Amino acid sequence: MLDHESSDSVGRIERAMRSFKRLGDAQRVQRGWRSATGIELDATGLLALMRIDEHGSLRLTELAPLLWLDLSVVSRKVRQLEEMGLVMRTPDPADARASQLKATPSGAATVARMMSHRRDMLEATVGTWTEADREQLAELLERFVHDVVNSYEDHDQS
Numbered sequence: 298m299l300d301h302e303s304s305d306s307v308g309r310i311e312r313a314m315r316s317f318k319r320l321g322d323a324q325r326v327q328r329g330w331r332s333a334t335g336i337e338l339d340a341t342g343l344l345a346l347m348r349i350d351e352h353g354s355l356r357l358t359e360l361a362p363l364l365w366l367d368l369s370v371v372s373r374k375v376r377q378l379e380e381m382g383l384v385m386r387t388p389d390p391a392d393a394r395a396s397q398l399k400a401t402p403s404g405a406a407t408v409a410r411m412m413s414h415r416r417d418m419l420e421a422t423v424g425t426w427t428e429a430d431r432e433q434l435a436e437l438l439e440r441f442v443h444d445v446v447n448s449y450e451d452h453d454q455s
Contacts, residue, residue, distance in 0.1 A: 333414030334407045336381065341366070343411060345374050346383055350400040350408040356389065357398060365449075383407055 320326060321340065331337060338346070341364070348363050349355065355363075361371040375398060378384035383404035389395040400408065423431050 329414065329418070330411065334411050336383075336407060338381070338383075338407075341370075342374050342377060345371065346378055346400060346404055347408050347411070349378075349384055349398050350405050354387065354397040354399040356395055360398060378404070 327340070330340075330343065334343070345360065345364060348360060352359075352363075357372060357375060358368065360375070361368045364371055375384060379386070382401055384398055385401050386396040387399055389397050423434070426434075
C-alpha cells in the first residue's frame, strides 16, 4: 500500500497523464498536425506511418504489437495509408507469401514534416527551461515510459 505522500504524487502523475492525453486529442493540436503534414490523418495512422518509416520495412504482424493494437485495426489503418500513397507493400524476401510495409517517399516526407513540427513545438515549450531541467525531464520520461512498457509486458505474460 502506498503511503499518503506517494499516493498524492501518483495522483498528480495520473492527472498530468490524463491532461496530456486530452491535449493530444484536442482538435487544435490535430489541426497543427494536419497543417504540418498537409494530410488528413488521425493519430493512429500517423503513429503507424512513423513506425513503418522508423523501421524501414516490416510485416503487418510486426507492426501491430509495436502499436499495441489488434491486427485487424492495424490492417485497416495500413490500407488507408496505402490508399493515400504513404505506404506500399513489397515482397518479403524471407517469405514469398508475405509482404513488407515500407513508407513511400511521400510517406517518409510526411513523417519528416511531422517530426519537425513536433520538435519545433517542444523547443517552443521548453525553450526557456534550463538545460538541466530539460535533461531531467528527458531522463524521467524515458525511465517512466520504460517502466510502464515493462509493467504491461510483465502483466501480459502472467
